[in-house]
Amino acid sequence: MKPDKVIAGIMLVVGLVVLFRTSTGGMGQSYSREVTVSPASAPDVQWSKYEDAFPREQGEPGVSFSWSRTLGLWISALLTLAIFSFLLGDNVVYKLAEAIFLGVSAGYVMVAGFYDGIVGKLLAGLAPTLMRDSLLPGLPPEQQTNWLNIVPLILGMMLLWRLSPKGGWISRWPIALFIGITAGFRMLAYFEADFVGQIQNTIVPLLVFAADGSFDWVQSVKNLLMVTGVLSTLTYFFFSVEHTGVIHRVSRVGIWVLMITFGVGFGMTVMGRIALLAARLEFLFDDWLWLIDPLNRRS
Amino acid sequence: MTLLKEGQIDRRWIYLAMLCAVGLPILLQLTFPEIPSPKVLDVFDAVDKLPEGSRILMACDFDPASAGELEPMMSAFVRHCGTKNHKLIFLALWPQGAPVIKSNIVILNKEFPEYEYGKDYVNLGYQPGNEVVLKVLVTDFKKQCSTDVDGTSTSTLPLTRDLTKIQQLSLVISVSTGNPGTTEWVQYVASPFGMPMVAGTTAVQAPSLYAYIPRQLISVLGGIKGAAEYEQAIIDHYPTMGENNGAREGLRRMGPQLLGHLLIVMLIVVGNVLYFSQKEKGVGA
Amino acid sequence: MKRTIPVLIASIAGLVLIIAHFVPPAQSWGDEVNTWFQILAAFAFFLGGGSLLKMHLKRISDQQEGWGFSAVTLLAFGITLIVGIFKLGVLPSETYPTKPWSGEYLGDGGALWWIYQYLFTPLNATMFALLAFFISSAAFRAFRAKNTEAMILLVTATIVLVGRTYAGAFLTEGFNPHWQLAAIIDEWFMSVFNTAGARAIKIGIALGVVSTSLKVLIGTDRSYLGSEE
């Protein structure tokens, strides 16, 4: 039996269900609620904004069928299916979805970088008055021009120089600043939290007595295993001595501890990936196909 | 059997099995009881035992890719803080974290109508610069966040008016998927300044964060299981929350989780049995 | 000039930050340097966008295989960027109703919001959801107990997988609370062995980061400068 037939069968059934349910208006619709905004600070100005509404709320004042949201819902559902089609092999639909993804994600981070970094940090420092009048009206009035921001402006321009075919070395200055700063703060943070901090966390008594004076053997074994685990694994990561004799045996224990660590990591990762799949399927079944309604959106 | 060809199988059959294992429990809306584990209760207590009205920083460092695991956690944190009247300051180190904050503010507005912007919660939006943002937040809050996401000055909002360093807050809740995320919050904020912090992370990240517990990090919710147990802990303490289906998102996702895990375990076992049986045949031949 | 100045910049910037950590009056220099870093990080997004533009334009002009997809990418990129930068459809902030540009760039109902909500979110999330399928086929074909180490790993993974669902609770329901699978995983596997392994890895990597950073600061490691020109 070839899976192709089964898959084709499933696709046909899904297609028919979608067709039938859409034609009867039983799926894939979005509603929005019109809310009038009248800001307190300017009584003569007012406008409408639209919020998500549940299909069950249709008929309530201001709630109506939303074309843009419905279109969006269908596009999201089709894109989701397009990505899943990769499982059947690389194909045009997947490639198209991927091309859209590449463009949208690059565009989005650029917009976010522009408004939050260039406007919010650079221009707010260089031209606070202009920004107060336009993009950032809430900038504190006491904020003065910070001329030091010219330095990152120039360095930023130098970074963009990398796009030109010649003189790529110019971008080394900002890159060096980038790397130097990273080196500086990473050195401190890692040493503090991951070296000193971990040593301190590992200092525990190997014999533990409960409050009533009795010997707490469970906790004692736990502490003993933990400390031995850390020390033996550190031995495994010891490179300047050859691992023979006792050191070999200790580092072997270390490797087993690491394998249990990785086993836990493996199990947890599987759990995570399945959760993500469940979330996508829930989107398809709930938001788009209207097969389930756990949030009582429609009833 | 044509299904198995030389110990291999058309992988599309396995994909189909996975689709069914995850899809059917969702369609049938299977749910199972959860018992909050001690690590999850530690997170619950850290939020619950704070005096009402404490100021909390909510860091949302994730993108839609991990929303399946982290969205339930994030909204559970928001709902828990809401029932305790804690004051929330939202912040994202990921550009994609900003929309997540907004969807959680919608929850706040709908379910806790008494929450007032500026007084009870503030949205600082996305802050670019990765861990460097944290370096500045611990020395000069206003330098990093002179305005909130709407451009309102943080010096005028009652909640942030007196804030000069984030160490003045009572707790950091970090919900994160990667770098920058919980590890950076521990390295730059919780560890050097002894700030109390709890985290909710993807299952992938959780094991490595256990190394920071309990001194540098109070506790961590790992993946969807952590989210489900946390939701259960909230429902156990505040039974009215149990009537809210939105507050059971993690619990609902544990149905597909059960069948999915069992399928994977079965595949590993069958794969290994076939491998060893073939290896033996190979040695014999 | 092409190599010495960058090395100096890196050293000075790093040292300022280290000094600021120990000397309170120097903290404000550290803050200033950190702000520069953030601004540069924003420029780096522009560099990324620029490289993307350059690469795909070249593909289209050379009519390389699959150039049509490059055109789609560029179109998606251009539209997202333009509607985002010009805040198309974004309503003004309610605090400053008279300033039309005061709204948030991702404001509800705006064009960028729509793109984010209905294009970016499903694509991003589904890409990662694909991994559930890959894991399932890998579970069958790749994860073999070839040696003791792999055996330990797979057995641990199996216990965790079973224990992290209702199956674990179901199998060990009648036992003492300490001997329930979820508790065993949490108390022993996660909190003892996993913590020990994670701590040792962290200690090792922390030392690696310290020595690498040190080499950058004293100028021994210049790999970031690329090759000689």
Added chain:
Amino acid sequence: MKNRQYWRTWARAICLIGCLLVKNGSYVTFAQDMANIEPLSPPAPPSQVVAKDAPNDTGTSLVVMWVLSPDDRDEFLPRRVIGYDILRKTSESGEYVSVGEQTYQKNRFTDTKCERGKAYWYQVVAIGPSGERSEGVATPTPTGPEPQWIDGSRLWFGFELSIVCAAVLYYIGRANKGDHFTIRHIPGLDAVDEAVGRATEMGRPCLFVPGIQDINDIQTVAGVTILSRVAGLTAQYDAPLEVPTSRSLVMTTARETVQASYLAAGRPDAYREDNIYYLTDEQFGYVAGVTGSMMREKPAACFYFGAFYAESLILAETGNSIGAIQVAGTAESSQLPFFVAACDYTLIGEEFFAASAYLSKQPAQLGSLKGQDFGKLCGAGLIAIGCLLATTISISEFPMIKTALDYLKNNVLGDGGLLP
């Protein structure tokens, strides 16, 4: 305020009279009545308010501390104190202005808006549930903030960091002078040699994947170093080598590295520049490209050295399905499980960096590795000493040992400063 005071007096009087009138009214009902009325009265004030300089700052903060109001207790429900208001004035005759609030059960507030050289008077007021304010309790004397030039709490930390840095520098110096350091045998490197050998025997190519990060990531740099070894072997055995990259800068570096290896092996003619190519920066796009080429070319040996994320599994699984020998190395601990489970050999975390240092044979690399080992030894020593002290105390309370352990945990490894 005044009205409420009267009201309270009247209420108490009525209660008392009521109790006297109802003869069998017990003391309990009286107390309950009182409790019902009590919340309306302002809570008792806090006491012993003091302000002092906040340590280790530039002289901009003062810490205000107080003893909680006797009404601020967890067992009083509804609460009689919901918080404290902290006020300050800058001159003896000035007026108190609020500088912040603190919630109940907290007895500290840091005022971070002080100026050096000024004096401040503080007052703390307890606040009741509906905003009733207790009497204000003021600090007895004015306090001024003082700057500290060195952050005393970080002295030990600085000392330890300097020791590790000094060790790294020392060993780099010795290595530069020509001292030879032995590095332990790293089995994964044998696996690399073996895999290239097998690919040659089978007449199929080798595939090298240098991770998905850019060249500024130290994992990518370590991966490229290992690439030079692999390239040397393929040049020697005359096996084709393919290197797809996800960053253009990595491609440039990889080309230079491989070319140099072929030159060193005396086979510059066998070097094929086109086999080292850039695919795309996008994670999944890159993986799709690499796996596609794996399915077509069916390499006999696959090497994954660098920074990997979710794609690790897809790569390793595809490699497994085509029956290739696979060797991997990464420091991304969340991806290590997949490599360990699916590859024939995996260099774990630091081992990966060590392998690259070992192969590069650069004095700086080897020396710093030795310095790191020194750091690990110190760390292990501190853990051992600490555990020994802690165990001794749990058997019997020796005050001296307890002091030593506290000093170790709070000062040497904490932020307690030099003095206990």
